[in-house]
Amino acid sequence: MKRFTTLSMLATLLLSSAGLSADAQETPKAAFDGWRPRDGAYASPGKDFQAECYELNDMTLDLRSKSVHGYEWGCHVRKITTPSPGSMKLDMICDDYNLAQNVNPRGSDWETRRFKEFMFIKRIDDATVSVQKSLNGKLKGPPLRVAYCPLEAQQALAEPELRAKAEANAHPRDGVYAAAGADFEQRCSKTDDTAVSFSGKSITTASNICKIEKTRVQLPDTVRIGATCTPPAAAGPEAVSVQHMDLTPDRENLMFKKIDDKTVILWIINNGHFTGDGRKLSYCSDQVQRAFAGQVRTSKQTKN
Secondary structure, three states, X not given: OOOOOOHHHHOOOOOOOOOOOOOOOOOHHHHHOOOOOOOEEEEOOOOOHHHHHHHOOOEEEXXXXXXXXXXXXXXXXXXXXXXXXXXXXXXXXXXXXXXXXXXXXXXXXHHHOOEEEEEEEEEOOOOEEEEEEOEOOEOOOOOEEEEEOOXXXXXXXXXXXXXXXXXXXXXXXXXXXXXXXXXXXXXXXXXXXXXXXXXXXXXXXXXXXXXXXXXXXEEOOEEEEEEEEEOOOOOOOOOOOOOOHHHXXXXXXXXXXXXXXXXXXXXXXXXXXXXXXOEEEEEOOHHHHHXXXXXXXXXXXXXX
């Protein structure tokens, strides 16, 4: 069954906002002025509260990104209004797996169907709200009381997405690279210097064809790679055999440091350690990237 992911929302939360949102000395009216529920995961209070927080079955709210999700439904918030202090109404466009099947299960477009929905959120206390969401544009059940999950749960839920973002930031762009110099364009057009595909788990460099087995972000701009490489068939001037990952520290034999979106430094282990200044590589032109992408597609079609 289709399940909407909410981890990417949690990665943008204000996890440091654990303090109370209203000063005890404020008047009730002042305490509710400009009230907004905290972004994050919410679950029904009770004996299973902690477990439900990690299941992400009740509600994950991200008003900064204008989205709210629950179990097998997800909504984009189009408009926020404040009917009264301490409350808000969300007008939304939603995906709803179960509703789409129930409304017209034989329709050919049920998987892409969208619904105009709305949701009322009312403040109960600093950590608890009342939520009432429409179903196919109508309120059909009583409000649901949900509480903000503990900070440690918010952090744990956000961690995988934060880690994925850190890895994405450290990884160089997929594509063709070549060493800068007088013959840069020519080297790019031959695509015989370095071609990187983290999405396809492959790297071709220094005449080695490598399959990426593991990656590890060492610094925000550096990724270390363990890859199984086929050594060069011919020993040209640029050919360097990549040492087998089983014979290297931490089973890592390639390393990229990203200088910017178009410049990287590549190290290859062939002597047991990453040594020297590495090779500075530049991202080739869009024309070269398109041609290379076409070659990859053709290769895949041929294999299939």
